[in-house]
Amino acid sequence: MMNKLIFGRYIPGDSVIHHMDPRAKLLLSFYFIGIIFIANNWLTYLLLFAFTFLAITLSGVKWSFFINGVKPLIWLILFTVVLQILFSASGGHVYWHWGIITISQLGLINGAYIFCRFVLIIFMSTLLTLTTPPLELSDAIEYILMPLKAVHFPxxxxxxxxxxxxxxxxxxxxxxxxxxxxxxxxxxxxxxxxxxxxxxxxxxxxxxxxxxxxxxxxxxxxxxxxRGYQGGEGRSKFRILKWHARDSWATVSFAVLTAALIFLRA
Amino acid sequence: MSPIIDVEHLNYRYPQQPADELTLRDVSFSIAAGEWVAIVGHNGSGKSTLAKNINGLLAPASGTITVDGQVLAEDTVWDIRRKIGMVFQNPDNQFVGATVADDVAFGLENQGVSREEMLTRVPAALKQVNMQDFATREPARLSGGQKQRVALAGMIAARPQILILDEATSMLDPRGREEVLATIRQMKAASDLTVLSITHDIDEAASANRILVVNDGQLKEEGTPAEIFKHGEDLIKMGLDMPYAERLKAALKRQNVQVPATYLTEKGMADWLWQLRSNK
Known part of the structure; x- marks a missing residue:
C-alpha cells in the first residue's frame, strides 16, 4: 500500500522522454513552469496544452496516471479558482455583486486561466517523475548543485x-x-x-x-x-550522465515554444 | 611463508568499559598468505572486535597488527583497508549503492579507479558471483544470499589480498549460505586470497585450513578442523553449532557404542556406520 504511494511513481518505459538526460528533464520542467506565466490569452494556453499533450504522447505513459496526478489536488485547485473568481479585480460584464464579492466576466476568465496553469504544472511535473527514476533525479540534482562547490557546499x-x-x-x-x-x-x-x-x-x-x-x-x-570511503574528494564516478542530441532538440523546442508564446500573447 | 596477517599481544577495550576490563586480552596469532582461517567463539567473545581491529575500524589499546608487511597505524590504515575486503553480517546494512552495479563500484569509486577500468571490472566481478543478470536491480528486489554475493563481487572488483567474513552467512537461509560459501571457495581458487571467517556455522568452519577458538577475549585454542571437531559436545561451548555427524556420534556413545575418536565427515560417518556391524 505504502509502496504505491511514493515508489509507484516511476513507470519504466522506452520512449524518447524516458531516455532523455535527467538534467535536461529537470531543468526544462522548471523552465516550463516559468514560461506558463507568459501565457495570457486563449491561444497561448491552447499552445501550452498542445505542447504538453505532445510530450505526454511521446512518453507513452497512460493518460489515467496524469488524471490521477491532478485528483489529490483538485480541492486545492478549485478553492484557489473560486477565490480568484470571487475576489479578483472586476472587469467586463458584472454578473453578480454582493459586498466585496463580485462575479465578473474578467474574474471568470482569470479563474479559468488559473485552473489551466495548475493542470499544466501538474501534468508536466508528473511527466518528469513518471519518466525519471529517482536515482537519476538525484544525479541531476547533484549536477545542478555543482556550482555551490565554490561556496564549500558539500x-x-x-x-x-x-x-x-x-x-x-x-x-x-x-x-x-x-x-x-x-x-x-x-x-x-x-x-x-x-x-x-x-x-x-x-x-x-x-x-x-x-x-x-x-x-x-x-x-x-x-x-x-x-570499503575505503573517505569523503567525496578524490572519488571517481561510476554513473555518469550523458547529454544526447535529443536533449538539445528538447531544449530547442522549448525555445521555439517560448518565442511562439511571446509572439501570440495579448 | 611469511605471514600476511600478524597480530601480537593485542589488547582492546571499548571506550565505555572500565579500565581493568578488556574485550580482547593478549591475543597473538599469525596467518599465512593463501590460508583460510576460521575464528569461532560465543556471542560477545570478542571475535568481531578482533576482525574490526585488523583493518583499523577499531584502534587497539596496545599491541601491534602487521598486514602484508605494513604495521597498522593512523597513516597506513587506508592502505591496509585496500588490502582487506570485509563482508558483514547484515546483507542490507552494507549495501551502499542504489543498484547492484553501483554497489560493486562503490569501493572502486573510493579508490579513485577510472571509469573505463570500472566498466570492465564491475561486470567481470558480477559474472564471477553469477549475478550479471541483476546489474541494474535495486537491493530491495534481491534475496539475502544474492545481496551477500553482490558484496563479494564488490570485494572481487576491489581486488583485496585478504577477505574477512564477519558472520557473513549467519543471516542467510541454508540455500543462500551454500551459495555464498561456494562463491568464496571459488574466489579462493581463482586467486591467492587469504580468508579469515568469523562464524558459528560448522560448514564454514570446516572449509577452513585452521580454526582459532576465541573465548572471553582470549585465544583459547587453535588447530585444524579435524582437531577442533574432536571436542564433540564441547564445540557448543566454543560457540559452534555441532555438526550432524558429531551429534550422532555423541548419541551413539551414550548407547555404549564404540565410536572412533577422530572427526568424521558426514560421508565418513556413513562409511563407518555401514561397516560397524560387518567387522564383528
Missing amino acids: VYEVALMLSIALRFVPTLMDETEKIMNAQRARGVDFGEGNIFQQMRAVVPLLIPLFVSSFNRAEDLATAMEA
Missing part, C-alpha cells in the same frame, strides 16, 4: 546522502510493515479510534523504527569505511 556528500536515502526507502518500508505486524500481534490497533488514539498507536511503531534506523546507519558507516 555537493558530493549531499548527493550520496540522497542516493542512500532513496536506496533505504524500500528497506525501511519493509521494516515498518514487519513492526506493524509485530505490534498488531500484541494488540495495537492502527488506523482506528479518534485522532489521539491513532497518534498514540504510532509511537510503538516509531520507536523501534528509529532504533533500527540508527543501528543500520552505524552498520552502513562501518561498511563504507571498511
Whole structure:
C-alpha cells in the first residue's frame, strides 16, 4: 500500500522522454513552469496544452496516471479558482455583486486561466517523475548543485546522502510493515479510534523504527569505511550522465515554444 | 611463508568499559598468505572486535597488527583497508549503492579507479558471483544470499589480498549460505586470497585450513578442523553449532557404542556406520 504511494511513481518505459538526460528533464520542467506565466490569452494556453499533450504522447505513459496526478489536488485547485473568481479585480460584464464579492466576466476568465496553469504544472511535473527514476533525479540534482562547490557546499556528500536515502526507502518500508505486524500481534490497533488514539498507536511503531534506523546507519558507516570511503574528494564516478542530441532538440523546442508564446500573447 | 596477517599481544577495550576490563586480552596469532582461517567463539567473545581491529575500524589499546608487511597505524590504515575486503553480517546494512552495479563500484569509486577500468571490472566481478543478470536491480528486489554475493563481487572488483567474513552467512537461509560459501571457495581458487571467517556455522568452519577458538577475549585454542571437531559436545561451548555427524556420534556413545575418536565427515560417518556391524 505504502509502496504505491511514493515508489509507484516511476513507470519504466522506452520512449524518447524516458531516455532523455535527467538534467535536461529537470531543468526544462522548471523552465516550463516559468514560461506558463507568459501565457495570457486563449491561444497561448491552447499552445501550452498542445505542447504538453505532445510530450505526454511521446512518453507513452497512460493518460489515467496524469488524471490521477491532478485528483489529490483538485480541492486545492478549485478553492484557489473560486477565490480568484470571487475576489479578483472586476472587469467586463458584472454578473453578480454582493459586498466585496463580485462575479465578473474578467474574474471568470482569470479563474479559468488559473485552473489551466495548475493542470499544466501538474501534468508536466508528473511527466518528469513518471519518466525519471529517482536515482537519476538525484544525479541531476547533484549536477545542478555543482556550482555551490565554490561556496564549500558539500555537493558530493549531499548527493550520496540522497542516493542512500532513496536506496533505504524500500528497506525501511519493509521494516515498518514487519513492526506493524509485530505490534498488531500484541494488540495495537492502527488506523482506528479518534485522532489521539491513532497518534498514540504510532509511537510503538516509531520507536523501534528509529532504533533500527540508527543501528543500520552505524552498520552502513562501518561498511563504507571498511570499503575505503573517505569523503567525496578524490572519488571517481561510476554513473555518469550523458547529454544526447535529443536533449538539445528538447531544449530547442522549448525555445521555439517560448518565442511562439511571446509572439501570440495579448 | 611469511605471514600476511600478524597480530601480537593485542589488547582492546571499548571506550565505555572500565579500565581493568578488556574485550580482547593478549591475543597473538599469525596467518599465512593463501590460508583460510576460521575464528569461532560465543556471542560477545570478542571475535568481531578482533576482525574490526585488523583493518583499523577499531584502534587497539596496545599491541601491534602487521598486514602484508605494513604495521597498522593512523597513516597506513587506508592502505591496509585496500588490502582487506570485509563482508558483514547484515546483507542490507552494507549495501551502499542504489543498484547492484553501483554497489560493486562503490569501493572502486573510493579508490579513485577510472571509469573505463570500472566498466570492465564491475561486470567481470558480477559474472564471477553469477549475478550479471541483476546489474541494474535495486537491493530491495534481491534475496539475502544474492545481496551477500553482490558484496563479494564488490570485494572481487576491489581486488583485496585478504577477505574477512564477519558472520557473513549467519543471516542467510541454508540455500543462500551454500551459495555464498561456494562463491568464496571459488574466489579462493581463482586467486591467492587469504580468508579469515568469523562464524558459528560448522560448514564454514570446516572449509577452513585452521580454526582459532576465541573465548572471553582470549585465544583459547587453535588447530585444524579435524582437531577442533574432536571436542564433540564441547564445540557448543566454543560457540559452534555441532555438526550432524558429531551429534550422532555423541548419541551413539551414550548407547555404549564404540565410536572412533577422530572427526568424521558426514560421508565418513556413513562409511563407518555401514561397516560397524560387518567387522564383528
